[in-house]
Amino acid sequence: MKNHPTNGIPSLSRLLLISSLVASTSMTTTAAVALEKPSQPKxxxxxxxxxxxxxxxxxxxxxxxxxxxxxxxxxxxxxxxxxxxxxxxxxxxxxxxxxxxxxxxxxxxxxxxxxxxxxxxxxxxxxxxxxxxxxxxxxxxxxxxxxxxxxxxxxxxxxxxxxxxxxxxxxxxxxxxxxxxxxxxxxxxxxxxxxxxxxxxxxxxxxxxxxxxxxxxxxxxxxxxxxxxxxxxxxxxxxxxxxxxxxxxxxxxxxxxxxxxxxxxxxxxxxxxxxxxxxxxxxxxxxxxxxxxxxxxxxxxxxxxxxxxxxxxxxxxxxxxxxxxxxxxxxxxxxxxxxxxxxxxxxxxxxxxxxxxxxxxxxxxxxxPEFSKSIKRDAQRINAKDLMSALNQHLTERFGTDKLAVKWSGPVVLLDYQLIAQKNLKREEVETAAARFLVSYPGIADAYTRTQLEQGALPATRIAKLMQRGWNRQVSGDIMVVTKPYWYFGSGNHGTSHGSPYSYDTNVPLMIxxxxxxxxxxxxxxxxxxxxxxxxxxxxxxxxxxxxxxxxxxxxxx
Known part of the structure; x- marks a missing residue:
């Protein structure tokens, strides 16, 4: 069958050319739209x-x-x-x-x-x-x-x-x-x-x-x-x-x-x-x-x-x-x-x-805590003043020196290292004794000492990792304390507070x-x-x- 030229271009070739031009135009339009899209937010x-x-x-x-x-x-x-x-x-x-x-x-x-x-x-x-x-x-x-x-x-x-x-x-x-x-x-x-x-x-x-x-x-x-x-x-x-x-x-x-x-x-x-x-x-x-x-x-x-x-x-x-x-x-x-x-x-x-x-x-x-207890959870408030008093009493009995735990800066205890040196006590022994006592205290799950935190010698747990991140060598105190789930440091008989490494305190919205x-x-x-x-x-x-x-x-x- 004889080809019928149109303007010197065979019909099939012309169709391919038109298709190519359409595709090219489409690509150009897409590129223009892409260029119009803002590169960064205002x-x-x-x-x-x-x-x-x-x-x-x-x-x-x-x-x-x-x-x-x-x-x-x-x-x-x-x-x-x-x-x-x-x-x-x-x-x-x-x-x-x-x-x-x-x-x-x-x-x-x-x-x-x-x-x-x-x-x-x-x-x-x-x-x-x-x-x-x-x-x-x-x-x-x-x-x-x-x-x-x-x-x-x-x-x-x-x-x-x-x-x-x-x-x-x-x-x-x-x-x-x-x-x-x-x-x-x-x-x-x-x-x-x-x-x-x-x-x-x-x-x-x-x-x-x-x-x-x-x-x-x-x-x-x-x-x-x-x-x-x-x-x-x-x-x-x-x-x-x-x-x-x-x-x-x-x-x-x-x-x-x-x-x-x-x-x-x-x-x-x-x-x-x-x-x-x-x-x-x-x-x-x-x-x-x-x-x-x-x-x-x-x-x-x-x-x-x-x-x-x-x-x-x-x-x-x-x-x-x-x-x-x-x-x-x-x-x-x-x-x-x-x-x-x-x-x-x-x-x-x-x-x-x-x-x-x-x-x-x-x-x-x-x-x-009142609501948590109503649904059978173990939950209470911990009085930090009472905890510090009990800790110092224990350290006095153990080392024969008063007020080795000098300040509470929740959830961290500050020890008196100057007094520890004056009494020729070993820092790590005092820290360890304090931490062991604290984990025996009602509502306390764990305690990490300055020596552990400085050396990165903490347990390989999620909570320990979070506490390590929360401790600053120059600014923080000497023993980080972790409460049990649903317990927290506070007083009174209503209301609640936060500050723990548990998911109810850490899991937050993130939307973009x-x-x-x-x-x-x-x-x-x-x-x-x-x-x-x-x-x-x-x-x-x-x-x-x-x-x-x-x-x-x-x-x-x-």
Missing amino acids: LVVVLVVDGLPQEQVTRYRDQYTQGGFRRLLDQGAWYSDAHQAHGVTVTAVGHAAVLTGAYPYQHGIIANEWVDTRSRESMYCTQDGNYQYIGDETKPDDGTAPTNLRVSTLGDELRYGTGNRAKVITVSGKDRGAILLAGKTGTAYMYMKKSGAFASSSYYMQSHPNWVQQYQANRPQDRFYGQEWKPLLADSAYANDADDAIVSDAKDRFPFKYDSKSGKPDAEYYGKLLTGPYVDEMTLDFARAAVEGENLGRNPAGVPDVLGVSLSSHDYVNHAFGPESRMSHDHLQRLDRLLANFFTYLDKRVGLENTVVVLTADHGFPNT MGKNWVKPGAYTDYAEVVDIAPTLAHLLRVRPPSGSEGRILKETLN
């Missing part, structure tokens, strides 16, 4: 919910709105087996881990407060008497600066890598929450319990910028005076929560009213606000003001910015009532709605397609959302909070923080 938002165990996030999942926690769960990557992987799980230590990627043995924040091994005076994690709050009263042990933080943060590296053009702003209901996220070169704002304002310190600046002054002038902290915190949902929604009679006194139940004896907003009222939903609402409102006041996510230099938000109130609620309570349950539902509104705001202002959002927690929470960089899904891989900093450093194309030991969560990245 804004990184790091949310830390103080005192939020992972199990609470999933336990109430069916009651969330579409835009808050559910948005993170559905549109982000989230890890069910993520942990604060150090042994002393408290606010300061957990916040320091988030953007340093480091463990306490490196970053130096070993607790919220500790006893200085030389002076034997108390040291608060973020105290520095050289600096004062701006426009607010400052006490000697108030948190004003990151002086005790020994390593850099993600924000520090981003600022360095962009010639200080990137902005790093943090806000929290607690000074340590803001300061330890901000690092050395960011700017921290914290809630002032006496005035109810958010303020910075003279470490960062001498006076507040205009946007902060305008925000403060409206006194948003006063708008909740006389309001009540009542359950958000129908009674049936709380059917699986602990009975109020188990977790609280009769006077500490819904509804909670926010007022004061003076009949007007004052320090009593501002302090009350922390245990409830309103300080978190104000924290997110202030974060919005910071986004606009600092133009975050629209940096004229074309570099990314970082916003750190630490939401403090869930910790206060869980301390007071336990994570099993309907108060904690309700608070998390309210926080869900606050987050939904905040994400909607970010989408309108910056665009979530330009934003990476991370949500995690500084620590989890055990149940109250950013559709241009992150693959959504539920991940069963083991992850740690210290993985956040190197992962974000990879996305921002800056070097990891100086003490970072986490891994890049590459399985989640596009």
